[in-house]
Amino acid sequence: MVAAYKALFNLVLGFFLVLSLEGVGRKITARVQRRIGPPWYQNFIDVFKALSKHPFSNGWVFDFGVLMALGGAMATAMIVPMGSTTWTPFPNSDNFFVIMYLFAVGALGMAMGMVGSGNPWASIGVSRALTQMLGYELPYLIVISSTIFYYKTASIHKLVELQKNGWNLLVMPLGGIIAFISLMGMLGKKPFDISTAPAEIASGPMTELSGKYLGLLHIMHVFAMFVEVSLFVDVFLGGGNLGWYLVKFIVVWVLAVLISSVLPRFRIEQMLKFYWGVPLGLAFLNALFVLLGWTL
Amino acid sequence: MKERTIWEQIADSFRSRSIWMLHYCTGCGAMELPPTMTARFDMERFGITPMATPRQADIMLITGYLNTKTLRRVIYTYEQMADPKYVVGFGSCTINGGIYFDSYSTINRLDYYIPVDVYIAGCMPRPEAILEAFNYLMEKIRKGEADGWKRYKENYDWYKQNQIRSLGEVYVHDEFHE
Ligand code: SF4
Numbered sequence: 413m414v415a416a417y418k419a420l421f422n423l424v425l426g427f428f429l430v431l432s433l434e435g436v437g438r439k440i441t442a443r444v445q446r447r448i449g450p451p452w453y454q455n456f457i458d459v460f461k462a463l464s465k466h467p468f469s470n471g472w473v474f475d476f477g478v479l480m481a482l483g484g485a486m487a488t489a490m491i492v493p494m495g496s497t498t499w500t501p502f503p504n505s506d507n508f509f510v511i512m513y514l515f516a517v518g519a520l521g522m523a524m525g526m527v528g529s530g531n532p533w534a535s536i537g538v539s540r541a542l543t544q545m546l547g548y549e550l551p552y553l554i555v556i557s558s559t560i561f562y563y564k565t566a567s568i569h570k571l572v573e574l575q576k577n578g579w580n581l582l583v584m585p586l587g588g589i590i591a592f593i594s595l596m597g598m599l600g601k602k603p604f605d606i607s608t609a610p611a612e613i614a615s616g617p618m619t620e621l622s623g624k625y626l627g628l629l630h631i632m633h634v635f636a637m638f639v640e641v642s643l644f645v646d647v648f649l650g651g652g653n654l655g656w657y658l659v660k661f662i663v664v665w666v667l668a669v670l671i672s673s674v675l676p677r678f679r680i681e682q683m684l685k686f687y688w689g690v691p692l693g694l695a696f697l698n699a700l701f702v703l704l705g706w707t708l
Numbered sequence: 709m710k711e712r713t714i715w716e717q718i719a720d721s722f723r724s725r726s727i728w729m730l731h732y733c734t735g736c737g738a739m740e741l742p743p744t745m746t747a748r749f750d751m752e753r754f755g756i757t758p759m760a761t762p763r764q765a766d767i768m769l770i771t772g773y774l775n776t777k778t779l780r781r782v783i784y785t786y787e788q789m790a791d792p793k794y795v796v797g798f799g800s801c802t803i804n805g806g807i808y809f810d811s812y813s814t815i816n817r818l819d820y821y822i823p824v825d826v827y828i829a830g831c832m833p834r835p836e837a838i839l840e841a842f843n844y845l846m847e848k849i850r851k852g853e854a855d856g857w858k859r860y861k862e863n864y865d866w867y868k869q870n871q872i873r874s875l876g877e878v879y880v881h882d883e884f885h886e
Pocket of ligand 1: 735736737771772773798799800801802806807830831832833
């Protein structure tokens with residue numbers, strides 16, 4: 413019972429935290445560009461407005477895909493631990509691989525629904541998103557595998573506990589940096605927002621989404637970002653109570669927003685060359701260091 | 709006008725604070741949009757952001773003159789948008805034809821073909837005027853007075869008749885595959 417309440421708390425916190433941080437991110441970007449920018453609660457208004465519209469459907473595959481995407485992302489967000497064993501809803505199943513597999517349910521649901529809309533832009537966007545996944549997952553998984561090898565566990569809350577005497581970021585700084593670069597790709601932040609490029613492919617997968625569907629997918633995106641940043645914070649920035657966790661979450665988020673606010677967009681093949689070049693090589697180097705025991 | 713329920717009032721106040729726009733930039737008025745969007749006038753502070761497709765958009769900006777060819781596309785685009793949707797007409801060309809009033813290929817009054825919620829006078833309207841118009845539109849949406857989409861549904865036959873009178877047919881032919 414307690415676990416269920418904690419999972420629910422995860423969802424509520426994730427929703428409000430990430431949605432307001434998105435608004436803060438828009439504000440930061442605006443300040444970097446010397447604009448005033450929208451208020452921090454703008455994204456709440458956007459989501460609720462989108463939910464209040466009268467949308468068009470594109471068949472049951474489309475409807476089901478959107479629901480599956482939202483459900484997958486919510487299920488993953490329920491499992492993710494927040495910085496300590498106390499705030500771990502399901503201590504027996506917060507294994508890294510469980511989270512990764514559940515996460516794929518959401519992504520595949522989105523891919524299915526959006527291709528089901530029958531719009532060519534949506535198909536191009538989905539294929540770009542999957543290509544990008546291929547790009548960032550490879551270095552990311554190699555870094556995570558070295559972490560799992562180093563700490564001899566794949567359970568996230570145990571990883572957090574084992575970092576009591578020093579953050580993983582300090583144990584393997586190289587790995588931390590590469591994971592952060594991969595995180596930028598996961599979040600779809602600026603140099604890697606290829607799949608939704610509005611000016612090129614009319615916002616990609618979202619082309620045919622109207623009203624409520626757009627709102628639901630925005631909420632799915634919110635939970636997905638919550639999971640991604642939480643994983644980075646848990647695996648690399650150690651534990652602490654909920655307050656510390658929030659501080660770390662916000663710092664990582666603001667850093668990602670600042671980097672993205674000054675960069676243009678990669679083309680798809682540039683992105684793949686980038687990820688499979690230096691970051692992948694450094695990830696292998698990092699794995700080698702861990703295998704040889706040359707960690708800090 | 710009918711009384712709005714409490715939910716509609718709440719929804720309308722959300723709609724007025726978050727406006728996603730689709731700009732149909734065939735007229736000269738489009739030139740005034742970049743300064744309105746960027747650092748000098750910054751329309752994002754009112755929650756107004758450009759969107760990529762008609763499906764996602766709330767308002768459509770018609771930035772100037774329309775000839776019979778583009779009007780077909782405008783009608784298509786307008787009918788693809790999700791309710792509630794609003795239209796802003798830029799410049800005197802959308803009001804009465806402007807300097808093209810006697811041209812053989814342009815239409816004179818946009819209001820005959822799709823319902824317009826706010827007109828901006830001027831040739832071309834400056835960014836201040838555009839922001840003023842957006843504020844007016846937000847006010848109208850909040851009060852529930854911007855009901856162009858309802859008017860289009862109620863008077864569909866009248867609009868269709870006008871469209872067919874000017875265009876012959878509204879259907880857009882696929883020039884490459886037919
Ligand atoms: S009103 Fe003037 S500026 Fe606007 S489209 Fe017509 S001629 Fe151009």
